[in-house]
Amino acid sequence: MTAMHKGLWLRDVAIDLAGVRLIALDAEVAPGAVLTVMGPSGSGKSTLLAFIGGFLDPVFTARGEARVDGVDLTALPAEERRAGILFQDPLLFPHLSVAANVAFAIPRHEKGRSRRRAIAEAALGEVGLADFAARDPATLSGGQKARVALMRTLVSHPRLLLLDEPFSKLDATLRGHMRSLVFDRARAAGLPVVLVTHDKADAEAAGGACVRIGDDA
């Protein structure tokens, strides 16, 4: 039996595209810690997140393990991996209110409309958006949308966070606030984080290990 590792454990990960090795990686990320992944455009950073999250395009061939607290995610379908994913765009559902966007991600075992609404509103309150619950997401600022997207991810009780340049569209001040918020929340929840970024300041703020992939390492 394999020993149980807390946090994320990437073991012998190898991802090929058209017979060419794109990524070869071994890494460990402790609960609440951040692994920053940097590298040139096209080097495979988003592909690594897709491998872990379970949305790898079939054009790639991949092997290796991605375990969280001992559970091999690669043996699970994407919907059971419980990867919390944030992209550059917040991708809020335009036809739902801000609160309904967050409530959408709450696990099904939380029954009842009012209970789900209360969870969503409490989550919004934690990031200073209690008064925005009924708003149309299109009326929010970029920083507000980013906070809604974060809370929508966190209420889903993810096992880990996969961040694909989530701060890159924010201005410098907001970027700093959002980084602290995301890393603080990940630490509080004990979630390992994989952060893809081009920004060295992101890597420094993350404070954990940094791996470079691609040809300019």
Ligand SMILES: Nc1ncnc2c1ncn2[C@@H]1O[C@H](COP(=O)(O)OP(=O)(O)OP(=O)(O)O)[C@@H](O)[C@H]1O
């Ligand atoms: N569906 C696909 N079919 C074929 N090739 C793909 C597909 N998706 C990605 N690729 C290729 O795989 C390689 C890695 O792409 P990926 O998006 O992971 O790079 P990246 O490091 O995240 O780039 P960027 O920094 O520009 O976002 C690139 O060469 C890309 O063109």
